[in-house]
Amino acid sequence: MRSHLLALSLVALAACTPTSEVARLQAVPPATTALAIYRPGAARPLPPSRPNAEMARDFIELGFAMESGRAIPAFSRFEGPVTIVTRGAVPATAIPDLDHLISRLRAEAGINVSRADEAAEGANLITVEFLPRRQMQAVVPAAACFVVPNVSTWQDFVANRRSAAIDWTRVVTRTRAAVFIPDDTTPQEIRDCLHEEIGQAFGPLNDLFRLSDSIFNDDNFQTTLTGFDMLLLRVWYAPELQPGMTRDQVSARLPTLFNRLNPAGRGSAGAIAGITPRAWQLAVEQALSSDGGLGQRRAGAERALEMARAQGWTDARYALSLMLNARLAPRTQGESALDSLLDAASIYRRSPGGEVHAAHIDMHLAVQALATGQTQLALDLTAQAMPLAERTENAAFLASLGFIRAEALAQAGRENEAERLRLDSMPAARYGFGSEDAARARMEEIARIGGAAQRLARL
Template identity: 70%
Template sequence: MKRLIAILCALGLGACAPAGQVQRLDAQAGATTPIAAYNPGRPDPLPAARPNAEMVRDFLELGFAMESGRGIERFSRFEGPVRVAVSGRAPGTAEADLDRLLARLRNEAGIDIARLPAAAQPDSHAGNLITVEFLPRRQMQAVVPSAACFVVPNVTDWSDFVANRRSPLIDWTRVVTRTRAAVFVPADTTPQEIRDCLHEEIGQALGPLNDLFRLSDSVFNDDNFQTTLTGFDMLLLRVWYSPELQPGMTRDQVAARLPTLYNRLNPRGRGHAGQTPGITPRAWQQAIEQALSSDGGATRRRAGAVRALSLARTQGWHDSRLALSLMLSARLAPRDQGAEALNDLLSAAELFRASPGGEVHAAHIDMHLAVQALANGQSDMVLELTQRAMPIAARTENAAFVASLAFIRAEALALQGRAAEADRLRLDSQAAARYGFGSEAAVRARMDEIARIGAAARQMAAL
């Protein structure tokens, strides 16, 4: 369930604005303005890159527990073809993004899933059904305040969910054979956030219901760095729907079959034991959630980051969990701790680059370093850092990230007197920016934010 802010959302080491400041559509300024076509090209997800033995453990941890920590006793999934219906007023690019996702699920995960014909009525469909309903954010959060979007079993629409929200009918831990699920998505947010919701919530409707912060290569991770289903996720779903597994299996029964399945479907992951991550204490997860949350202000978030880093070091971790703790501690550090924060950020980048999928996190760190370099007038370094990050941003289809990097890069070009190149880059980035930030006003706010940093650097250079 997407409920934490994306920590790439603000620039600089010292602050992170709530996602709503840049991601929510402005009803007057942008809601009716046509959004330029954003085309990420042919899907090219980062591949599953860890040993199969590791991914077997991840499958079991994702598949037999809820995010809350509640255990799931029996394996569950849909049996047979799955159809997807859309209700509510689907905004802009949502249906095209949905079709792109369903094509990926067919091609990469081998799932028989498709749109229900437009003329068909969802409530009369006799087979397996996932309904995607678009609603005003305010209506959704009046019932589920903390959720940006979410998925519920055994209902077909919002009224059905509201009528049963305290009923055991919608308790995922009681579901064995899935037949119905409803995904609720806010209609009044950015195209990118809608797309991200579709990927994560339909992914959970089909497969695992848990999120693990240590999975830097998965959307089933509430740090929200991975915005679309990855190669790890598609391989997991392909295994999930393998004929060797059946609804109702126990954890031990599933565990007995997973090594053979992964070795067959992912031959290059054979023969390596991988790393055993060990238990992730709930206290560390809660500290990370506090650091990422938009509630409580900077002081409370900083306290969560400090506690998470302390716990990570106490555990002796040297993986993505320590890297995330270091990154958040650096991002939220007071300005008078800038040198220490920079060291923590560089250490986090090194750890992420050694983690599968962590190149995405490292690219975000490059963006923040580029901002610092821009503020100091180091235009060559800005161009180097943004050039390194841009291919990862584009490959993972993170339009907001692509646009932010382009705007930072444009300011560096302007610092070098290359104004025409800078203007062309800003113009070429508008499609990604509108898709990522949602409205002309939000795009302008992001451009202006970065332009102020560039202007200050030019003033400093002129002294």
């Protein structure tokens, strides 16, 4: 592909592209019209595909540490049936998405969970409360959404936010948890929050950047619970494990559990990833942050890449470092940024779950192909990426690919097909970007890129 994309090195890889699908979508008021909106079909998550021994090590790292690095001394989970209730101004799309998630948790993870209109007395309870983003971030400024133990309402959380009562490291048997989600953001961000925060309410409390096949990863490529995540939760609720077990006690039981629940993963010991330095995580977080300016983000990406190379990594952590540097590279470094993107895509294609990340890189390259009039290349790249967007139920990603592909079809003189694809992509765009106006803004942004290429061709 490198030879076909050589001309793209002249295009700044951080310019004129759709909003990064790596970062959380910006808050956009949800759609209020009766226009058609995206609904996924039957779930088809990418299956777990790594050796069981490797996934067992991930289980321990996810289950016995917080994101901050604080150790969790004892295994914890709910015991018995769990009820989920909602509170606040519940968005129209939230209940269907929550019911879809609950069905998956029951079928794929074997968890006894149901939704009710109100909490039953004495039941194990997860409350999902919706409230304005401004109200949430006045108390927890950096959170898009989050989960807290031992409370059931926002008022409970605020009253106890400095109390040991909501310290996850002290929880052994889970009985209550509350998930807080903004009610004034896009349907997709609400859905993503439901998956990640309810997944954490039931299971692991850590995120690992090296897990390309998991939602428990702060790079935000995986937006719904994956096959690996569901296997992890199924193991989490296996009868062989009990609340209060130590790290060593859980570790001793995991080989048998994973082999029983995932026979396809027996055999190889898998890769040993090694410790991820906290300094690298902080550099990546700086590169991903929307709060810092471009200079700060670029500096974070450069530090992350230096550390990844010093560690000798060849896995998803190195790929992410390469990709962030490419996305944030100055215009004068277009060719080296292109090389970094292609190297990252190659690593991701070899990584379980990484095909999703590679598909995002394909979208980025398709934009550049569109901008330089390489119509067939844009069509090939979007055709390669769209099945992954559909399978992972990423509506914003799917709509962006549809709009890029429509502009490429228009460049090729296939205007009827292009217009039909634009219309077909609008339900996903409304869901992903939050409103009819936001969806049309994304479509028009991409149309301007295609139009610029046509104007250049006439010069």
